[in-house]
Amino acid sequence: MMHCPKQAQGVGVAWSMEWSSWWPWACKATLWYVLVLSSCGVWFVNAADSTNAAPQSEIDTARRQLEHLQKALDRLRNERGLSQDYWADAQVFVKGALWALDLEPTIDRAKFGLVQKAIARATERERALSDGRPNWAERRGRSIRGFVSNVDGSTQPYGMIVPRGYDGTRPMRLDIVLHGSSGSRATGIGDLVFMNGYDDGDTGDVRAPDVDYIELFPMGRLGENAYRFEGETDVDEAVEAVCRNYRIDRNRMVLRGSSLGGVGTWQMGLKRPDRYVALGPAAGPIDTIEFSNSPWPHFVRLHPLTPWQKSMLHLVDAIDYVPNGRMVPVVTAMGDKDHYFSSHQLAQRTFDAERVPFVGLVDRGAGHGITSEVMQEQLRLLGEHAAIGREPAPKRIQFVTWTLKYSRCFWVEVLGLATHYERSEIDATLAEDSSVDMVEPKNVTRLALRSPALKEPSATLRIGGRRVSVPGAGRRARTLVIERSAGEWKYRGDMDRVELSGKRPGVQGPIDDAFATKFLCVRGTGTAWNPRVAAWAEANLLRFQLE
Secondary structure (H helix, E strand, O other): EEOOOOOOOEEEEOOOOEEEEEEHHHOOHHHHHHHHHHOOOOOOOOOOOOHHEEHHHHHHHHHHHHHHHHHHHHHHHHHOOOOHHHHHHHHOOOOOOOOHHHOOHHHHHHHHHHHHHHHHHHHHHHHHHHOOOHHHHHHHHEEEEEEEOOOOOEEEEEEEEEEOOOOOOEEEEEEEOOOOHHHHHHOOOOOHHHOOOOOOOOOOOOOOOOOOOOEEEEHHHHOOOOOOOOOHHHHHHHHHHHHOOOOOOEEEEEEEEEEEHHHHHHHHHOOOOOOOOOEEOOOOOOHHHHHOOOOOOOOOOOOOOOHHHHHHHHHOOOHHHHHHHHHHOOEEEEEOOOOOOHHHHHHHHHHHHOOOOOEEEEEEOOOEEEEEHHHHHHHHHHHHHHHOOOOOOOEEEEEEEEOOOEEEEOOOOEEEOOOOOEEEEEEEEOOOOOOOEOOOEEEEEEEEOOOOOOOOOOOOEEEEOEEEEOOOOOOOOOOEEEEOOOOOOEEEEEEEOOOOOOEEEOEEOOOOOOOOOOOOOOOOOOOOOOOHHHHHHHHHHHHHOOO
């Protein structure tokens, strides 16, 4: 373990992590609470001073302005073929202002100031789009952009910092930076508060850093779901939006974040180790149980847990995916006075037990948040990995998963499990002639091999020491399905021609993917046996639709 001295008092870089109000509760409650409350922050917001409330007449005027802006933007999109990304770049300000007016408990003068700023910014961008010059797309430094979410059709903002030297002539490294908890701001005003932190306007002086990477700051539904479920989807969609609009080197994407963003970095990075060149979690716990035992008097201790609650922790906790640190390097950092420091120690013990390299920076004397000195050291080490780049087709894959939600690692994908939420392991080696030699997989019943595996005519496949016959080996761009049947592994066919049955990625059960994509709600059309239950069901469906 590397130890870094603490800087002078007050020279720290930290984000607040006040997320304890929902995560311990979620784990102590039923399985459904684990699902729902880890997707929705539960906060207690102090009411604003009613004497400082914004006048209703001004709020009404703001609503009329927003209605006019929305119609203008929709005309641009529908009549002039405006790209969805440019439309979202302007519409995020309209949506943020409307959510503030509709969902914020009280609108005082300060909050209304953010609403008015959003209206002004939406107006600027609508006029720029009408004139055919979205100038923010070429801007360097800080800016706000948006995308349309596939989860619910809403526009979601993300922040960006584009360096001075970016010119679009060569692919550039991308750092995905996950922010910490938004605390009491995670209400109606949350979008506007988030955007205000990255919005330097579209004109005027450019304060762009002189670095060799672009920084992306996803909002991730304000992060209060620890970047799980729809938060995870938001991060993925923000990355794709950046890749559509900037030249990004996908083999040099770094995932990092502090506090709640550190939690997100652990869980998103270790579960999907083939997406990033390196991970940099800071001040973020790695599992639920150790976190719940942190020395906060208001924390709810999570014992005893039911067997099904323990099983569900394998879906959400990053600690179970530590072996995947062999596939993506991790540089973590935490202060030794942090209430969550025992999580850092747990991570080190687990990495050591799995014989996975562990680089842990300990900021001596620091609390929750790391000093700028340690942060710079972490960035330096991450930069070394990014400079080398990710190997797009590693010669050896050692991959662990507990669910088909996280099923793929480079050229191997798990398509079936013997028992869900139990540890499943793949250890496969790719030879120079594209032959594959795989140790007998653990808890895996079906898998897929993708290019460059078995692309040469002479390539062979061996699993557990036995050769598996693959007809037509050597045809390129194939994805081969291999399945265990009657104690033997057999070639089933090419993925595009095989009809898979049973649980498989994307169809493994509603818990894993809930809130990560669209819902299909089915209403009863006949006469209910119990009218009161029918009324209750309809009321809940209506609430779900409205929210």
